[in-house]
Structure formats: C-alpha cells, structure tokens
Amino acid sequence: MSLLVVDRLNKRFGGVSAAKDVSFSLAAGELLAVIGPNGAGKSTTFGMVGGQLAPDSGTVALAGEAITGLPPREIWRKGVGRTFQVAQTFVSMTVAENVQMALVSRNGRTRNLVADTRALHREEALALLDGVGMRADADRPVSELAYGDVKRVELAIALAAEPKLLLMDEPTAGMAPKERAGLMGLAARLARERGIGVLFTEHDMDAVFAHADRILVLVRGEVIAAGTPEEVRGDERVKRVYLGETGVKAALRARREAVAP
Ligand SMILES: Nc1ncnc2c1ncn2[C@@H]1O[C@H](COP(=O)(O)OP(=O)(O)OP(=O)(O)O)[C@@H](O)[C@H]1O
Numbered sequence: 595m596s597l598l599v600v601d602r603l604n605k606r607f608g609g610v611s612a613a614k615d616v617s618f619s620l621a622a623g624e625l626l627a628v629i630g631p632n633g634a635g636k637s638t639t640f641g642m643v644g645g646q647l648a649p650d651s652g653t654v655a656l657a658g659e660a661i662t663g664l665p666p667r668e669i670w671r672k673g674v675g676r677t678f679q680v681a682q683t684f685v686s687m688t689v690a691e692n693v694q695m696a697l698v699s700r701n702g703r704t705r706n707l708v709a710d711t712r713a714l715h716r717e718e719a720l721a722l723l724d725g726v727g728m729r730a731d732a733d734r735p736v737s738e739l740a741y742g743d744v745k746r747v748e749l750a751i752a753l754a755a756e757p758k759l760l761l762m763d764e765p766t767a768g769m770a771p772k773e774r775a776g777l778m779g780l781a782a783r784l785a786r787e788r789g790i791g792v793l794f795t796e797h798d799m800d801a802v803f804a805h806a807d808r809i810l811v812l813v814r815g816e817v818i819a820a821g822t823p824e825e826v827r828g829d830e831r832v833k834r835v836y837l838g839e840t841g842v843k844a845a846l847r848a849r850r851e852a853v854a855p
Pocket residue numbers: 607608610611612630631632633634635636637638639
C-alpha cells in the first residue's frame with residue numbers, strides 16, 4: 595500500500611488555478627521531488643498535504659486513512675512531519691535541548707516546565723544528534739551554529755517526532771552548493787534507513803536529480819510529467835518548459851556524481 599495517495603487535488607485563488615487535478619502517490623522510504631517554475635503550485639500542493647490549505651476538491655490519504663482538510667496539528671499527530679522551518683529551533687537553548695523538546699512534544703507531555711526538559715530524553719536526543727553528525731555540538735546554544743548545522747539540527751528535530759512522511763520545503767535554500775549536497779544526502783539516507791516517505795520541493799536541480807527516486811513536474815498548477823529522474827530528464831515537454839538543455843546536462847552530472855562509489 596502507498597504511504598501517501600494524493601488524488602485529483604484542486605485549489606483556486608480567485609482566477610488562478612494553483613492546483614489542477616494534482617495526483618501522485620509515495621511509498622515508505624521513497625523520496626519524491628516536486629519541481630516547477632515559480633508559481634507552479636508546489637507550495638499549494640504541500641499546504642494541502644500538510645493541512646495548511648484546504649483543497650477545493652480531491653483527497654489526501656495517509657497509510658489508507660483520509661486526512662483531507664484536517665488541521666495541521668491533527669495531520670502532524672498522524673505522522674506527517676515538516677522540516678526546515680526556521681521557527682522550529684529555539685536559538686537560546688542548546689542543540690540537545692531543542693531535540694529533547696521535540697521528543698517531549700512527541701510524547702504528548704506538557705512543555706510548561708522547561709527545566710524538566712533538560713533531563714528528559716537526553717540519551718535519545720544524543721542518539722538522534724549522532725545520526726545527523728551533531729553529537730559533538732549537543733551542549734552548544736543553537737545561536738552559535740553555522741547555518742548548515744542548524745539545518746542538521748532541524749532534521750534531528752523532525753525525526754524526533756518519528757514521522758511516517760516528511761515534507762521538506764526547499765530544504766537547502768540559502769546553503770552553499772557543497773553543504774546542500776551533504777544535507778540532502780543525509781536526509782535521503784536517514785529517510786531510506788527509517789522507511790520514511792519524503793516529499794520535497796527544491797530549486798536546486800543537482801540536489802533533485804541526485805537524490806529523488808521520482809520527480810513530479812508542475813507547471814501552472816498541472817502535473818506535466820512524473821517519473822524517475824531518467825524519465826523526467828528525457829521528457830521533451832519538461833526540457834522545453836523547464837529544465838532547458840543546460841539543466842539536463844547539470845542533472846546528468848549530479849546523478850553520475852551521486853552514484854559514483
Ligand atoms: N494565498 C494565496 N492567495 C492568492 N494567490 C495565491 C496564494 N497562494 C498561492 N497563490 C498563487 O497560486 C499560484 C501557485 O503558487 P505556489 O506558491 O503554490 O507556487 P510555487 O510553485 O510554490 O512557487 P515558488 O517556487 O515561487 O515558491 C501562484 O500563481 C500564486 O500567485
């Protein structure tokens with residue numbers, strides 16, 4: 595059974611069709627990239643899966659259960675996590691405390707006493723930080739970290755909720771190219787190891803073609819192509835409207851580098 599099934603979602607904003615019969619599915623442990631030019635409907639599609647936006651029509655099902663139009667908190671409880679929202683970290687707290695807060699939240703305990711949090715779930719938090727290569731920085735305040743390291747901590751925070759599905763909205767935005775490849779590679783490895791389905795948007799085509807199992811191409815709210823990186827790369831319509839010849843060559847190079855031993 596697919597982990598996520600999105601069936602004919604539609605959303606209009608006034609005269610603009612931001613999503614037109616958008617359908618796709620995603621398996622556990624699979625990475626699906628949603629790409630397309632500015633205004634293609636990527637954020638709208640994410641919002642309808644995450645609960646921030648109610649679709650005009652269509653359905654979203656997670657592990658066979660309808661979640662269409664539920665509030666974001668309810669969708670989160672059912673196992674849909676989101677990464678890379680800046681507000682997710684508390685900069686005055688340490689790296690470990692941030693992850694501990696997420697673990698407390700997952701377990702549904704009260705967050706009233708921050709002092710208690712310092713002792714709770716410490717070992718589990720350290721194990722998660724180990725997984726993202728941030729164990730050595732556990733007791734530093736987040737405010738001291740480099741941007742790329744904050745992103746790693748955010749990934750650990752997202753994993754603390756034990757999501758079935760992770761929504762990653764431009765995870766590498768604002769990062770240097772080398773850091774981008776590292777972060778996406780890490781997210782891909784952890785998702786596959788843990789059987790987490792990942793839906794991500796990304797403007798960096800190198801990151802998309804190197805790490806996505808499948809790619810969905812949106813243009814003006816419509817899915818114009820969907821398939822493996824190889825299929826999408828070879829799609830004439832995609833080449834014409836989006837990637838262009840330069841993009842296709844860059845994509846080929848990124849894929850070669852990612853699969854090289
Ligand atoms: N709240 C809104 N009110 C009115 N129009 C909106 C709203 N949200 C999105 N739109 C419009 O819907 C279309 C799709 O926007 P969306 O943000 O989903 O695109 P996107 O692919 O995420 O773009 P970007 O890559 O620039 O983030 C655009 O034409 C946009 O102007």
